[in-house]
Amino acid sequence: MTLDQLNALDAIVATGTFRAAAERLNKAQSAVSHQIRKLEAELGFDLFSRDAYRPSLTSEGEVFFRETARVLEQVRGLRSVAAGLQSAQEPRISIAITATMSLDPILDVLGDIGRTYPGTHIQVATEMMGGPLARLMAGEADLIVAGLDGVPIDEVEALPVGTVTIRPVASRDFPASQRPGVKSRREMQSYTQVIVSGTGGREFDQSRDLLRGGQRWTVSDFEAKKSVIKAGLGWGGVPEHMMATELSNGTLVPLNVEGFPTRHTEIFAIRRRDQPVGKVMSQIWASLDAQSSSSH
Known part of the structure; x- marks a missing residue:
């Protein structure tokens, strides 16, 4: 069982077809199909029913995929931690916050970060309505604090910070x-x-x-x-x-x-999965995660 096989499984479920999964992974469709066949052979059961045009998870596949999703989430977290540990201190962190939200839930975190990393310029902007999401998707904000309306869930990580x-x-x-x-x-x-x-x-x-x-x-x-x-x-x-x-x-x-x-409306701290995470951003995220865990 390999990480590539689990990623192939995740991509097929997310996109709905082997062809779309191959495009998402930038691989040949035959390579994705081969990875799934090898994984099924190792597991001893079929992950997908291939009777219809679109592959659908078997009952065993559904159970296995739930665990796969947890594993891949942990792997992404490990990669973020590793990237943060090896990176230099960012010169600037840009945060966009919905105007409906009080700053209080994140001020303590940002205050600690400012004292720990005085060389990083923390830029906080208040945005209206869909503004935070627009800044995030345009690459103009490293982190946003906003609701999940319209947010492409598969492309981001989110932590609850308040209501x-x-x-x-x-x-x-x-x-x-x-x-x-x-x-x-x-x-x-x-x-x-x-x-x-x-x-x-x-x-x-x-x-x-x-x-x-x-x-x-x-x-x-x-x-x-x-x-x-x-x-x-x-x-x-x-x-x-x-x-x-x-x-x-x-x-x-x-x-x-x-x-x-x-x-x-529940409000979340949100960051993109595909963006590199530096030392300061990693610490901000870890502090928000700890804050969220302690309040639940």
Whole structure:
């Protein structure tokens, strides 16, 4: 049993065909087929049923593949550790964080890294909507802190770092705040919805929680959005941690809007699998991993 054979198995399951797996591994299809046949001969059972056009895992193959996935994940982790140990200190680490997330969960980690590696310039940028993912996929960020919406899971590693709650709100003097109960979409279309423009471009723009047919104002960030809403000029979703004071003193009032529930989104530290990992980035990731493990 070899690592190449396990990688071939993983590629076939991920792509759906032997041909696509061969393209992904940059090998001849015959070579991939030969690796799987050798592995099946060693194991003593078939991994794939080949009756249909697309190969499908047998019941034994499904069990074996689950263990294979765990092994390959451990191998990737070992490679990252090895790369970090042999690499030099990076001159710069670029981190892009979703604007919905408080910096608090990662500040302790970054503070320790800054003291340990003072020669590394840590650059932290706040991005709106799909902005963090756009920066990561363009190679402009080494690490992002964001939700998993739209993230190509097979191409990244992710660690949970926290949860963001976004709640629809309006000023206490806003017409929709004057009576309790659920507000229908039709009613809310008569009011201005305040939204934040994304920084990731059209490909990574997010359109969740947009009320179709209603008037909108677009602002550049959540602080501006909160100010517009507090002024009674519209309604919209705001991260709960950014408006704790306003919710407690009644300046802002939660709204119960049809189709717009309070949203709880898990936030992850995310990095690409195909990017080299240096000494400082390895330490950041290890610290975030330890932090995540201790909180669960």
